């Protein structure tokens with residue numbers, strides 16, 4: 414199996430990517446998430462998702478995480494309209510998290526995961542799909558990482574063993590590690606060099622048994 418984590422801007426890297434992924438799973442910076450660069454980020458996410466969807470093999474799936482607001486979810490759906498169709502939506506429920514989202518005190522938030530398909534299904538519909546999962550995020554320093562449980566929940570039902578998974582916003586590499594566990598080759602893009610180096614350490618061997626990052630702590 415080949416696991417690659419490429420350092421750079423997904424906007425450039427997706428143009429040069431000449432492969433045909435069998436599955437795309439990604440957790441992009443959430444469009445309209447309220448950060449200072451929100452418009453630039455939103456444009457990048459839309460272009461990268463659209464270009465990635467163009468490259469996806471026919472009959473295959475693309476899963477995109479979105480902020481739980483329908484504004485963000487609609488944005489992601491519109492970004493790929495006419496190329497892939499939204500088929501399902503799942504929810505990652507995060508209890509007891511520190512969040513900027515207003516939850517009037519109960520500190521429970523969620524992330525939508527839209528499953529798109531490119532045309533008619535190449536295989537039988539995934540039967541393992543569950544509509545929601547409840548899991549705490551993993552906090553690593555100032556960063557919130559995707560727990561492996563949630564990455565597996567997204568990847569495993571749609572995996573194409575021996576095929577290629579693409580994650581253009583790879584972050585800590587949780588999704589590419591899930592691809593590896595599901596028997597897929599994987600390519601990730603990530604623009605923050607420090608993060609890329611940490612992830613490279615983790616994925617250098619195909620059998621990652623130990624995390625190089627400091628131990629994750631719960632919120």
Ligand SMILES: C[S@@+](CC[C@H](N)C(=O)[O-])C[C@H]1O[C@@H](n2cnc3c(N)ncnc32)[C@H](O)[C@@H]1O
Nearest residue numbers: 422423440441442558559582584585587603604
């Ligand atoms: C929501 S995070 C992904 C988190 C990831 N699932 C994890 O578990 O760490 C989005 C990631 O996209 C990266 N990113 C943002 N803009 C990018 C760009 N233009 N090109 C490549 N990576 C980018 C950020 O550095 C961040 O690591």
